[in-house]
Amino acid sequence: MPYLLQQLLTLSAKQNPNQEAVIYKNRGMTYEELERASNQLAHILRINGIERGDRVGIYLNKSLESVVAIFGILKAGAVYVPLDPSAPVKRVAFIIGNCGMKALVSTQRKMTGLLTALPDSSPVRCLILADEDAPTDDGTASRAKKVAWPEVLQQPANSPPSVPVIEDDLAYILYTSGSTGEPKGVMISHRASLTFVDWAYECFQVQATDRVSNHAPLHFDLSIFDIFTTIKAGATVILVPEELTIFPVNLANFIEEQRITIWYSVPSALTRLVLHGNLESHRFPHLRTILFAGEVFPVKYLRQLKTLIPHAEYYNLYGPTETNVCTFYQVKDIPPDRVDPFPIGKACANTEVFAINDRNEIAKPGEVGELYARGPSLMKGYWGMPEKTKTVLVPHPVHPPLWEERVYRIGDLVKQDEEGNYLFLGRRDNMIKSRGYRIELGEIETALYSHPKIEEVAAIAIPDEQIGNAIKAVVVAREAAELTKGELESFCSKRIPKYMIPDIIEFRTSLPKTSTGKVDRTLLLKEHLEGQSVK
Amino acid sequence: MQHIEQVIKDYIVKEFMYNESGKVLDNDLPIIQEGIVDSLGIFKLVGFIEEQFGIKIQPDDIVLENFETVRAIQGLVTTKLSSTP
Numbered sequence: 001m002p003y004l005l006q007q008l009l010t011l012s013a014k015q016n017p018n019q020e021a022v023i024y025k026n027r028g029m030t031y032e033e034l035e036r037a038s039n040q041l042a043h044i045l046r047i048n049g050i051e052r053g054d055r056v057g058i059y060l061n062k063s064l065e066s067v068v069a070i071f072g073i074l075k076a077g078a079v080y081v082p083l084d085p086s087a088p089v090k091r092v093a094f095i096i097g098n099c100g101m102k103a104l105v106s107t108q109r110k111m112t113g114l115l116t117a118l119p120d121s122s123p124v125r126c127l128i129l130a131d132e133d134a135p136t137d138d139g140t141a142s143r144a145k146k147v148a149w150p151e152v153l154q155q156p157a158n159s160p161p162s163v164p165v166i167e168d169d170l171a172y173i174l175y176t177s178g179s180t181g182e183p184k185g186v187m188i189s190h191r192a193s194l195t196f197v198d199w200a201y202e203c204f205q206v207q208a209t210d211r212v213s214n215h216a217p218l219h220f221d222l223s224i225f226d227i228f229t230t231i232k233a234g235a236t237v238i239l240v241p242e243e244l245t246i247f248p249v250n251l252a253n254f255i256e257e258q259r260i261t262i263w264y265s266v267p268s269a270l271t272r273l274v275l276h277g278n279l280e281s282h283r284f285p286h287l288r289t290i291l292f293a294g295e296v297f298p299v300k301y302l303r304q305l306k307t308l309i310p311h312a313e314y315y316n317l318y319g320p321t322e323t324n325v326c327t328f329y330q331v332k333d334i335p336p337d338r339v340d341p342f343p344i345g346k347a348c349a350n351t352e353v354f355a356i357n358d359r360n361e362i363a364k365p366g367e368v369g370e371l372y373a374r375g376p377s378l379m380k381g382y383w384g385m386p387e388k389t390k391t392v393l394v395p396h397p398v399h400p401p402l403w404e405e406r407v408y409r410i411g412d413l414v415k416q417d418e419e420g421n422y423l424f425l426g427r428r429d430n431m432i433k434s435r436g437y438r439i440e441l442g443e444i445e446t447a448l449y450s451h452p453k454i455e456e457v458a459a460i461a462i463p464d465e466q467i468g469n470a471i472k473a474v475v476v477a478r479e480a481a482e483l484t485k486g487e488l489e490s491f492c493s494k495r496i497p498k499y500m501i502p503d504i505i506e507f508r509t510s511l512p513k514t515s516t517g518k519v520d521r522t523l524l525l526k527e528h529l530e531g532q533s534v535k
Numbered sequence: 536m537q538h539i540e541q542v543i544k545d546y547i548v549k550e551f552m553y554n555e556s557g558k559v560l561d562n563d564l565p566i567i568q569e570g571i572v573d574s575l576g577i578f579k580l581v582g583f584i585e586e587q588f589g590i591k592i593q594p595d596d597i598v599l600e601n602f603e604t605v606r607a608i609q610g611l612v613t614t615k616l617s618s619t620p
Contacts, residue, residue: 086570243567246574249598272574276594435575490553498573 003167004190005228006074006160008197009035012234019208021231022067023258024239029064031234034071036157041072041128043155044147045103048126052077052163055099055173057124058218059083059092059106059114062239065130065149066218069105070227077163078103079170081185082218085110087497089117091183095175096124099185099383104144107131128152167191173383174221174321177439177500179430181446185383186321195377196324197228199349203328204262204289204315206233211258211286215240215265221321222293225264245269248277259286266436267297268467274301275466279308293317293325294436295468296341296424303334318344318424320438322392323408324377326351327422343421344414351375353422355414356397365416370428372397374407432461434469437499441471444502447495448473448488453481456511458519459502462528473502474524476510483507539588540609546583547605551576562606567599577602584608590615 002008009031012021017032029037050056056073058080060066073080081099083092092114096104103126106114111127118124120143127144167190178184206212212230214237216222230237238258244251252273255263270292273279290305290312297316306314319326329345347353354362355369363369374396381389393406413425430441441459448457456476461469477483485505492501512520544560551571552560558569566572572580580602581592590612601611 086573242570243599246567246572246577247597247599247602249595276597278594486549486553493553498575 002232003194004074004165005171005193005197006038006071008228008232009038009071010160012231016208016234019234020236022064022237022239024062024064025241027064029067034068037068037153038071038075039157039160040152040155041068041105042075042160044128044152045072045076045078045126046161046163047155048103048145048147050076050078050103050126052165053169054078054103055081055101057081057083057096057101057104057106059085059104059110060130061085061110062214062217062242063130064239065105067227067237067239069128069130070218073105074171075160075163077161077165077169079187080172082172082174082223084217084219084497088494089114090495091497093117093119093122095183095185096122098182099173102126103128105130165190167194170380174219176321177431177437177443179440179442181443183443184385184388187380187383188321188324189380192324192377192379193224193228195350195375196224196348197232199351200225200229200325201232202349204229204291206230206235206262208234210235210261211238212236212262213238213240213255213258213260213264215245215263215269217242221324222264222266224324225291248272248275252277252279252282255287256282256284260284261286262289262291263287264291264293266294267292267301268295268435270305271298271301271466274304274308279305284309284312287312289313289315291315291317293319294438295433298465299334299338299341300465302331302342303336303338306331306334316342316344319373320410322379323351323373323410326353326373326375326377329421341424343417343423345421347373348377351377355416355422360397362398363415365418365420368413368415368425371410371412371414371422372407373410374405378406378408432469432471434461434464434471435467435499437497439471439500444471444473444492444496444500447492447500448475450495451488451491453478453483455479456519458511458521458524460521460524460528462504462525470503471500472504472506472524472528474506474508474511476508539612540605542587543584543605543608543612546580546587547571550579550583560605562609563604565603566605567603572602580608584612588612588616 013031013035019031020028021031021034022029056078058069100123104124105128108129108131124144127146130149170187171190171193173185173187175183175185206229214226244254314331316329317325327345327347329343331342352374355371357363357367357369392409394409395401396407411428414422416422432439444459445457455478458474460472462472464470512523514520601607
């Protein structure tokens with residue numbers, strides 16, 4: 001039984017070496033090729049001092065090399081940290097420093113921009129450059145040693161280096177939005193990831209003949225299903241080129257041409273396909289399963305999608321990065337008069353979920369409670385944030401612990417229906433979802449507060465049918481300071497990812513306050529919805 | 536011709552390139568591949584073009600080939616203008 005993620009690849013490569021493992025545009029790699037290339041990368045990382053548990057970043061656009069990097073880093077006994085290739089370099093540099101990243105797999109092109117933001121004290125001492133023709137000495141001042149891809153390909157390929165790793169060791173760290181203004185790294189072990197991967201493999205009966213889309217970026221936890229469940233099944237991962245995700249018509253053609261059988265994405269990507277993808281002109285005969293997660297799928301678009309692609313099975317998956325997917329629900333018939341979103345469902349195999357009401361008891365069906373998850377799929381904690389970790393990985397709130405067990409406090413409000421399915425009702429705090437991205441409004445406010453001309457700011461979420469929530473910033477400038485929307489957008493773009501930049505910016509002379517002196521967000525939202533905000 | 540191109544360029548620079556000090560927007564810069572216009576930006580851009588030039592962009596027109604570069608967008612606009620009575 002495999003107990004490490006990389007063993008999934010090695011096993012599938014033994015069973016069917018000539019099967020295609022991953023396809024990107026007009027290039028592909030067989031299982032044998034992926035196995036060998038990742039062995040080579042693992043060796044070069046070891047030669048360059050990477051040891052068990054070290055963090056190695058992946059700073060690449062989608063490519064075959066990015067998949068080689070995932071497995072190569074794991075085979076070196078290290079922890080892979082996928083970095084958003086489109087994030088501001090400051091944010092990327094923060095993450096590199098935060099988790100003490102010793103090596104990076106990137107390209108010369110991408111590194112040129114990043115090096116300007118990396119401080120001299122950066123922990124990175126080795127750069128593996130995946131461009132075919134990257135020079136190893138280009139004169140850029142950096143203490144890190146550069147290794148070109150041809151050198152990687154000279155390493156032994158038949159077997160990975162021998163590193164003693166166990167299932168409790170970390171496999172990857174995924175950074176997500178943090179309420180205090182800095183992203184936090186969710187640490188996931190091999191066991192936690194495999195708990196989800198094994199369940200998904202069984203539940204969706206993934207076969208070697210499947211062609212599974214990878215739409216989500218690698219730093220987004222939806223990619224865990226795409227990569228590891230597919231590799232476990234000996235099936236083929238089809239990397240969706242980033243530029244196609246922008247054009248729904250091209251994307252719909254791609255799904256059909258590539259004969260995708262299992263699709264997984266955020267609902268807003270599917271909504272875009274429904275609205276702009278011209279789906280009527282396709283049949284998608286191969287598409288058998290459509291999975292979605294990350295936000296609520298508006299019933300009206302889900303119904304349209306089901307009408308357009310009636311032969312597929314539809315599943316709503318649910319769970320924050322910290323727990324992996326922890327509940328799921330199969331959407332069957334959608335009555336014409338239904339408007340309520342579908343439930344998040346019941347717990348996945350080897351996972352327990354329960355809700356706690358405000359009297360600190362297990363909530364009964366129909367009663368509102370806060371959702372908790374228990375089981376081996378939970379994260380180990382936030383990197384370098386033991387205090388923050390303690391606020392979410394907590395002792396069981398009801399049953400006295402028999403051992404030092406921790407359960408995860410998700411922070412979502414739910415209630416259970418008569419069939420035992422959980423319904424998502426909302427958040428307990430200021431975390432929101434927009435376009436499937438998880439965003440802490442506090443992180444946006446912190447970014448804006450760092451602007452010298454800003455006196456006060458409140459970020460609020462405006463419900464939006466197509467993207468879940470639009471972000472609005474209400475800004476009070478310092479006395480006599482001239483501020484423009486463009487200036488603030490530009491300022492934000494250097495600090496936070498594009499999807500966090502406010503869609504709407506409004507200037508005011510003061511912010512409304514509640515009786516306790518807090519910014520009255522409810523009033524701000526109400527005023528916005530009524531369209532009568534006073535400038 | 537010159538006019539169309541400039542209007543499109545000005546808009547892209549203003550809306551999407553405020554953080555791209557090192558890049559120069561010429562007619563052949565691959566604005567999609569470079570990540571200048573992303574999935575959030577494309578429909579903003581389409582809306583702008585429709586309003587600015589008084590044309591209707593059909594869903595079938597919103598494809599990579601028509602938006603890869605300023606030159607491609609200009610081609611799309613010109614075609615639409617000449618087919619509008």
